[in-house]
Amino acid sequence: MSAVTSVLKPISEYQALSPEQLFKRTAEAKHALGNQVMILGHNYQRDEVIEHADFRGDSLLLSKLAAERSERPYVVFCGVHFMAETADILSRSNQTVILPDLAAGCSMADMAAIEQVDQCWETLARILPVEETVMPAVYVNSAAVLKAFCGEHGGITCTSSNARAVIEWSWARREKILFFPDEHLGRNTANKMGLPREEMLVWDPFQPNGGNSREAIKRAKLILWKGHCSVHQMFQPVHVDNFRKQYPQGKVIVHPECHEDVVNKADMSGSTEFIIRTVTAAPPGTVWAVGTELNLVNRLKREMTDKKVFFLSSTVCQCATMFRIDGAHLCWAMENLAEGHVVNHIVVPDDDKRWAKAALDRMMAVS
Ligand code: 13P
Ligand code: SF4
Numbered sequence: 001m002s003a004v005t006s007v008l009k010p011i012s013e014y015q016a017l018s019p020e021q022l023f024k025r026t027a028e029a030k031h032a033l034g035n036q037v038m039i040l041g042h043n044y045q046r047d048e049v050i051e052h053a054d055f056r057g058d059s060l061l062l063s064k065l066a067a068e069r070s071e072r073p074y075v076v077f078c079g080v081h082f083m084a085e086t087a088d089i090l091s092r093s094n095q096t097v098i099l100p101d102l103a104a105g106c107s108m109a110d111m112a113a114i115e116q117v118d119q120c121w122e123t124l125a126r127i128l129p130v131e132e133t134v135m136p137a138v139y140v141n142s143a144a145v146l147k148a149f150c151g152e153h154g155g156i157t158c159t160s161s162n163a164r165a166v167i168e169w170s171w172a173r174r175e176k177i178l179f180f181p182d183e184h185l186g187r188n189t190a191n192k193m194g195l196p197r198e199e200m201l202v203w204d205p206f207q208p209n210g211g212n213s214r215e216a217i218k219r220a221k222l223i224l225w226k227g228h229c230s231v232h233q234m235f236q237p238v239h240v241d242n243f244r245k246q247y248p249q250g251k252v253i254v255h256p257e258c259h260e261d262v263v264n265k266a267d268m269s270g271s272t273e274f275i276i277r278t279v280t281a282a283p284p285g286t287v288w289a290v291g292t293e294l295n296l297v298n299r300l301k302r303e304m305t306d307k308k309v310f311f312l313s314s315t316v317c318q319c320a321t322m323f324r325i326d327g328a329h330l331c332w333a334m335e336n337l338a339e340g341h342v343v344n345h346i347v348v349p350d351d352d353k354r355w356a357k358a359a360l361d362r363m364m365a366v367s
């Protein structure tokens with residue numbers, strides 16, 4: 001990385017470049033930065049971005065890489081905001097995490113605000129000895145302050161690949177779990193573990209007592225926050241039925257953020273990494289319908305030339321926030337970095353970092 005010699009380059013300059021120019025200039029900036037930088041790419045990223053990634057993977061894999069690869073001082077995170085925050089929490093203090101577009105958020109993460117979670121906890125505390133009986137477990141698709149809430153209250157984070165282990169860990173310590181912000185991941189995981197429906201309830205943060213009676217709260221073993229992924233909730237059971245009619249021998253694999261009616265009809269469900277691994281390892285000639293984000297499915301379709309891969313529903317859109325990271329933003333972040341300017345530095349405040357790390361460390365220990 002050269003000393004600061006130039007002014008910060010504006011993003012508008014990059015938006016006028018062709019894909020070929022962007023590719024070349026990003027590759028050159030990466031080459032110039034050498035071991036100074038590591039580009040991490042989530043499985044949902046566009047091809048024009050993922051082709052520059054040193055590592056690609058699901059949330060858990062990328063979190064682990066951020067924690068382990070301390071030798072690279074700059075981490076350019078091609079994913080969404082909560083993932084870059086997680087990388088900042090887990091990385092060493094000498095590392096700087098960059099998110100190429102700050103507008104790359106997550107609509108699910110926005111469905112639980114700390115004020116609502118605090119209020120839920122206070123309400124539960126009026127009904128139960130909350131600190132001894134309720135384990136807060138937060139999906140990593142959440143703001144750092146919510147991870148910190150969990151860390152401070154003895155709780156834990158989870159990803160789609162370790163939700164079962166995290167739920168087991170939580171029930172081994174406290175009789176109830178407050179699981180947020182994705183009700184579907186929590187419910188689908190508990191369904192697989194055989195939890196009866198009457199021991200689950202949904203907490204609607206806009207209703208008194210979350211919309212539940214005191215008796216139901218006392219009875220529940222799993223309190224599911226009313227939140228969802230706007231992309232995965234678009235998959236419907238009829239999409240599975242339609243595929244099966246056309247391809248009776250075909251297999252359906254979906255992400256556990258889908259509604260239980262879809263997951264229950266599918267052959268398998270799991271994280272983005274699980275989906276990629278499973279379809280890749282399947283025998284030649286097999287047929288798959290995949291229910292997760294479109295960029296991942298299109299890539300699988302192209303790469304798995306010996307298999308037939310379909311998107312589970314042609315009416316479902318891609319994740320609009322993951323899509324914010326494009327070739328122009330990546331090139332802008334990389335060239336500015338090569339010239340000594342850090343753009344879009346993601347910094348989690350120290351207080352949140354300490355407790356959020358406690359919750360993430362507990363998760364890492366059970367993963
Ligand atoms: P994974 O942890 O499976 O990569 O999923 C992250 C995500 O945001 C799914 O919508
Ligand atoms: Fe968030 Fe859904 Fe996009 Fe994943 S796919 S980042 S959960 S909005």
